[in-house]
Amino acid sequence: METNSQYEFLHVGSKSTPIKGWVQGVPLEEQARQQLQNIAALPFVGPWVAVMPDVHLGKGATVGSVVPTRGAIIPAAVGVDIGCGMAAVRTTLRASDLPDNLAQLRSSIERGVPVGNGRGGEHRRMPDGIETRMTQSGLFQRLEAIKTKHRKIRTDKVEHQLGTLGGGNHFIEICLDEADVVWVMLHSGSRGTGNLIGSYFIERAREELAHRVLGFHLPDKDLAFFLEGEPLFDDYVEAVSWAQDYARHNREAMMARVLNEMRHRLPKFQLEKMAVNCHHNYVQRETHFGESLLVTRKGAVSAREGELGIIPGSMGTKSYIVRGKGNADSFHSCSHGAGRVMSRSAAKQSITLSQHREATAHVECRKDAGVIDESPAAYKSIDAVMAAQTDLVEVVHTLRQVLCVKG
């Protein structure tokens, strides 16, 4: 257990709920600071809010924050990409087992794992029994129960999106660690169904506001909430837990597909024991300081003592396999990545294609205008982010990307 914590207090006024920020040496936008004050002002938020070094403005809650609540839950704080997170496996392959040109391997992975949104981003009866995963895991039955109670949650893509990547900042990567060992890493969430569940309950929470008598000021409609004891609270917890489980299965299924493609193109290999699958966008009940809390990690990873996590950098930079230090002040958490420093629109305007090509010269990846908003310059320095949280996690492995698939 660390004694020299790296956080500083970010809140104003001695009466307000504290905000502890691990933000030494990283930029913190004024808007994000204001958003954190809004969250901390809610009477059911506490004992304090923890801010990770990849913090930036989000919808509802700030991305890169840990928001514990007592007897209440804020669906917009979790957001729509419920259960989004990372998975990584270590293989027995070495860098020398990879071909000099990785273009064919990238094409294979893009064929083996449906990527992107809409048509093309779903699978059509792939021969790996993905549908049985839905029933054997209980995911199918649990979703039916949710849909029976909430008829507006309609989806016919659940099976077809299990084992698929999606778009935006979701990715699949092949990386090398400091000993040139080959790793596979991927980032995705609960796809369309989680989005549907998230948006549905965010809307229901907003509707509830009309019937509530609040003894406090709600600074932002996106901070609408359900109170423990209300039927919608239980229904949201049930649905959000489903989406989190689906997201975890999605990453597992996708990993199996990536490894399958790799087996066709690379020398025979096995998987090492070290494997990680962690959410960074989720809510769950946890006990801290002897108190039962609902902990929302929006762009934050659980980092209990000894627990493994993944902190990816942007395309072409480094990623980290980390081990939690169980820092109590952070509700045992760490950052979920580098964090954006530029909005998607700003990135598209200011980063040129040649800058992107230069920044990703060593990576087999897309180099077209469609991924400019994901270029390294749109993100904070991962080195600075890691330096700001040495009391939260220790680095187990430093990975560098050699191949990256984007939706």
Next chain:
DNA sequence: ATGTCC
């Protein structure tokens, strides 16, 4: 993030 907005 997303059956992404008609």
